[in-house]
Amino acid sequence: MKTIKLKGYVECKYGQIHYQAYGSGQPLVLCHQSPSSLEMFASAYSLLASKGIQAIGVDTPGYGQSDAPDAQPSIKDYAECIVEVINHLGCKPVTILGHHTGACIAAELSVLKPDLISRVILNGPPVMTAQEKKQIMNTIKNAPRIIPIKDGRHLKDVWEKRVSFTPGWTDINAMHNGVIQMLRAGPNDHFGFIAAFEYDLEHALSKIKQSAMILTNTGDDIYFAALRAKELRPDFIFKALTDGTHDIVDEQTNEWVDLIVDFIKKR
Secondary structure, three states: OOOOEEEEEEEEOOEEEEEEEEOOOEEEEEEOOOOOOHHHHHHHHHHHHHOOEEEEEEOOOOOOOOOOOOOOOOHHHHHHHHHHHHHHHOOOOEEEEEEOHHHHHHHHHHHHOOOOEEEEEEEOOOOOOHHHHHHHHHHHHHOOOOOOOOOOHHHHHHHHHHHHOOOOOOOHHHHHHHHHHHHHHHHHOOHHHHHHHHOOHHHHHHHOOOEEEEEEEOOOOOHHHHHHHHHHOOOOEEEEEOOOOOOHHHHOHHHHHHHHHHHHHOO
């Protein structure tokens, strides 16, 4: 049976924000990592829908097909844009899932609008020290800007840049799609990282009152950060898949989906 798919745009403070909704059932809003888009969940949408979940992917402003901010947004700014999508679809309350930067957005939204959020899934929450954040941001800021060259060499540069940030990668399609999303994000692709690293995630974690799950995988480049989140909130369910990278949705789609569905449908 073909999965019902709905695409659309909603007005937010930065212009239009793009979303895609798959299936019907219990609503799950998915917030992507940086510098990606809702396409990072492409392999999971139909599978989630087949299990009675309405899977709603949203392009954070500046990524995918959403309009881009002219100045640096905060995580709260991003979260307020997601609220516009939830209200537009009229599907509240929803389960919110966020991966890396998206985990910050999910945490903020669960505290900012608790009436909209029934459950929270933090996939790879970036609980990091100031020094760790500074080191990552220096690497991002010091990476050469991608400037188009007639012979197309810059495209290989983008590929090599993402490969360097994905040690142990195995899924060629995930790598290819990741590079496409990097190209779409443009020169301000670092906005999402800065917003995440300026956000007080530890404080937000302490304020979450909904049923929550920390989801991670041992091969994630910030697996250690998820373990810190577990220490901060031992009352949250904690699930860790083995190995993989930050492309875990593509690498272990079935296992990832099963953990999410079990959590959402848990009574």
